[in-house]
Amino acid sequence: MTGSDRLPIAGARRTWAWLRLELRARWLGSTLAVLVGVVGAAASVVPAYALGVLVDRVRENAPVSAIVAIAVVIVAAAVVGGVATGTATYLVGRVCGYMLADLRERTVARALSLPATTLERIGKGDLLSRVSSDTAAIGKAATSVIPTMISAFLLGVLSIAAMAGMDWRLGLAGAVAVPLYVAALRWYLPRAAPKYAAERHAVAGNSRLLVENMQGIRTVHAYRLEQRRLRDIGDASHQVHDISVSVFTLFTRFVGRINRAEFFGLAAILVVGFLLVRSGAATVGQSAAAAVLFHRLFNPIGMLLFTFDELQAAAASLARLVGVVDLAPDGANPDGANPDGANPDRADPDRADPDGADPDGADPDGGDGKPAGAALEVRDVRFHYDGGPEVLHGVSLNLPAGASVALVGSTGAGKSTLAAIAAGILRPGTGTVSVGGVALPPDRLRAHVAIITQEVHVFAGPLIEDLRLARPEAPAGEIAAALSAVGALDWATALPGGLDTVVGEGGHELTTAQAQQLALARLILVDPPIAILDEATAEAGSLGARMLEESAAAATRGRTTLIVAHRLTQAAAADRVVVLEHGRIVEQGGHRELVAAGGRYAQLWRAWEARTPTSSSR
Numbered sequence: 001m002t003g004s005d006r007l008p009i010a011g012a013r014r015t016w017a018w019l020r021l022e023l024r025a026r027w028l029g030s031t032l033a034v035l036v037g038v039v040g041a042a043a044s045v046v047p048a049y050a051l052g053v054l055v056d057r058v059r060e061n062a063p064v065s066a067i068v069a070i071a072v073v074i075v076a077a078a079v080v081g082g083v084a085t086g087t088a089t090y091l092v093g094r095v096c097g098y099m100l101a102d103l104r105e106r107t108v109a110r111a112l113s114l115p116a117t118t119l120e121r122i123g124k125g126d127l128l129s130r131v132s133s134d135t136a137a138i139g140k141a142a143t144s145v146i147p148t149m150i151s152a153f154l155l156g157v158l159s160i161a162a163m164a165g166m167d168w169r170l171g172l173a174g175a176v177a178v179p180l181y182v183a184a185l186r187w188y189l190p191r192a193a194p195k196y197a198a199e200r201h202a203v204a205g206n207s208r209l210l211v212e213n214m215q216g217i218r219t220v221h222a223y224r225l226e227q228r229r230l231r232d233i234g235d236a237s238h239q240v241h242d243i244s245v246s247v248f249t250l251f252t253r254f255v256g257r258i259n260r261a262e263f264f265g266l267a268a269i270l271v272v273g274f275l276l277v278r279s280g281a282a283t284v285g286q287s288a289a290a291a292v293l294f295h296r297l298f299n300p301i302g303m304l305l306f307t308f309d310e311l312q313a314a315a316a317s318l319a320r321l322v323g324v325v326d327l328a329p330d331g332a333n334p335d336g337a338n339p340d341g342a343n344p345d346r347a348d349p350d351r352a353d354p355d356g357a358d359p360d361g362a363d364p365d366g367g368d369g370k371p372a373g374a375a376l377e378v379r380d381v382r383f384h385y386d387g388g389p390e391v392l393h394g395v396s397l398n399l400p401a402g403a404s405v406a407l408v409g410s411t412g413a414g415k416s417t418l419a420a421i422a423a424g425i426l427r428p429g430t431g432t433v434s435v436g437g438v439a440l441p442p443d444r445l446r447a448h449v450a451i452i453t454q455e456v457h458v459f460a461g462p463l464i465e466d467l468r469l470a471r472p473e474a475p476a477g478e479i480a481a482a483l484s485a486v487g488a489l490d491w492a493t494a495l496p497g498g499l500d501t502v503v504g505e506g507g508h509e510l511t512t513a514q515a516q517q518l519a520l521a522r523l524i525l526v527d528p529p530i531a532i533l534d535e536a537t538a539e540a541g542s543l544g545a546r547m548l549e550e551s552a553a554a555a556t557r558g559r560t561t562l563i564v565a566h567r568l569t570q571a572a573a574a575d576r577v578v579v580l581e582h583g584r585i586v587e588q589g590g591h592r593e594l595v596a597a598g599g600r601y602a603q604l605w606r607a608w609e610a611r612t613p614t615s616s617s618r
């Protein structure tokens with residue numbers, strides 16, 4: 001798989017920029033969280049400091065009242081520290097939580113706006129893993145790792161400052177550990193970053209493989225691919241396992257380096273403290289307080305360093321989410337890579353025509369005008385898939401309003417591609433698609449053209465809700481009329497729960513023909529001026545196919561219709577037949593006219609008649 005087969009990942013600079021922008025937008029909450037965190041850290045330093053004073057007072061045989069006063073300070077500081085640290089954790093988690101919710105919404109919104117071809121190419125597994133496990137990784141960091149790190153960092157800075165406040169040499173001794181910690185981190189981070197990225201990549205690949213195989217389970221069974229697919233999944237799982245083990249090994253070596261830093265830091269404080277006490281430059285209490293302060297840091301510094309890997313994992317996840325958010329709505333990567341794989345020199349329908357002239361009066365900027373009527377015109381369209389050869393070589397097609405045109409041709413001629421371009425599902429490399437004389441970009445085209453493809457999806461839920469997807473406010477009467485028009489009312493009302501029967505995954509299973517009738521009923525409810533049927537009847541057996549042809553005819557009556565016709569009886573019934581071969585229109589005209597002409601269509605028709613003798617009755 002090439003790099004463009006995956007969703008893009010934002011670079012470090014872009015991820016930081018996103019983070020800065022989000023923090024700036026929430027500056028009040030962020031500032032408050034840091035301020036409360038500082039109060040918490042300061043209050044946490046006080047007990048250790050007070051402990052040192054206590055040691056000195058005890059050694060000086062100070063009165064009980066002095067000891068009690070110190071004890072009160074320790075208790076009060078502990079309470080304030082606990083409350084402030086808890087509040088800071090809450091505030092940080094809140095700011096991060098809102099940022100994450102926003103990011104997740106934007107990721108899902110952008111993912112839903114991706115063209116079907118992009119989603120097909122990248123597979124849904126990668127996307128699912130981004131909105132699920134990547135979001136979970138960031139969520140975990142937001143609620144536990146980041147608050148912990150902030151409080152550990154603040155505590156570390158204030159503790160060193162407190163040690164230096166007692167005696168600068170104690171501060172310096174404590175600071176001995178800092179370069180060792182930094183060295184440990186610098187050793188670890190560059191090794192860990194690619195390992196975490198590889199781990200996430202492998203996990204995403206694994207989940208993609210699982211989703212693909214579950215979705216294609218019938219094909220897997222049909223071709224007896226179970227063992228091979230299981231082997232692939234096993235290999236992918238082993239890869240994840242191996243990477244996880246190497247991540248853990250690296251982590252334990254990192255822990256060893258942290259322990260070394262702690263050892264040297266504490267040893268330095270004890271030695272310096274001993275020398276200072278012996279020379280009379282510091283008290284026993286101060287040296288003890290410095291040692292306690294430093295020891296008190298073991299835990300938070302450990303947390304700070306240990307959670308760095310989780311922070312890195314979260315940063316890798318964040319880059320993956322920002323990568324999706326930054327995708328152009330058509331799936332193109334904003335940094336110039338083009339994951340959609342459409343022509344790099346493709347015409348941008350939102351860009352003004354450099355010539356400024358449009359012989360048909362189509363809007364020169366490609367789509368601001370209002371279509372007048374339901375004529376559909378495809379002009380000079382060229383297209384190639386993802387680095388593949390060109391499959392349409394300058395195709396032009398004209399459907400007057402209300403006309404029905406059948407598109408026929410051999411397998412791989414480009415019929416489905418042309419249909420998808422005419423419906424606004426694919427963006428043409430060059431050329432335009434116009435409705436009512438106005439060239440429209442794909443997203444606007446979809447408002448005028450509805451397409452039914454062979455892969456009709458039945459959404460899980462009550463059948464009536466499936467139909468209401470087309471028009472949520474459709475009254476029951478209209479839904480029944482739509483079902484009746486396509487010949488589906490009888491079987492739909494005969495279902496165990498009538499129109500409320502739960503269909504789709506996990507529910508009542510519909511036949512392919514029934515699912516296609518539902519799609520045709522949805523078409524009636526959407527009521528588009530232009531309809532495109534791509535092999536809507538090809539799947540069914542011959543009796544079912546004839547019934548579906550009638551359903552399709554009812555659903556498209558009065559609409560400008562383009563039918564990708566594999567059953568040539570559909571072509572015979574259309575106003576005009578267009579023959580596409582190798583990405584070029586080679587013939588067009590009425591059915592009788594083309595049969596009489598003895599060209600490619602006549603050839604196809606003879607072959608069709610030979611296969612299905614009853615069709616000659618048409």
Ligand SMILES: Nc1ncnc2c1ncn2[C@@H]1O[C@H](COP(=O)(O)OP(=O)(O)OP(=O)(O)O)[C@@H](O)[C@H]1O
Nearest residue numbers: 385386388391409410411412413414415416417418
């Ligand atoms: N998603 C895709 N990625 C890459 N190439 C594709 C894709 N879909 C179709 N093609 C290629 O584009 C060419 C035209 O395919 P298309 O499906 O449009 O032909 P068709 O006439 O509809 O064929 P059929 O009648 O078999 O459905 C074929 O060579 C096909 O292999």
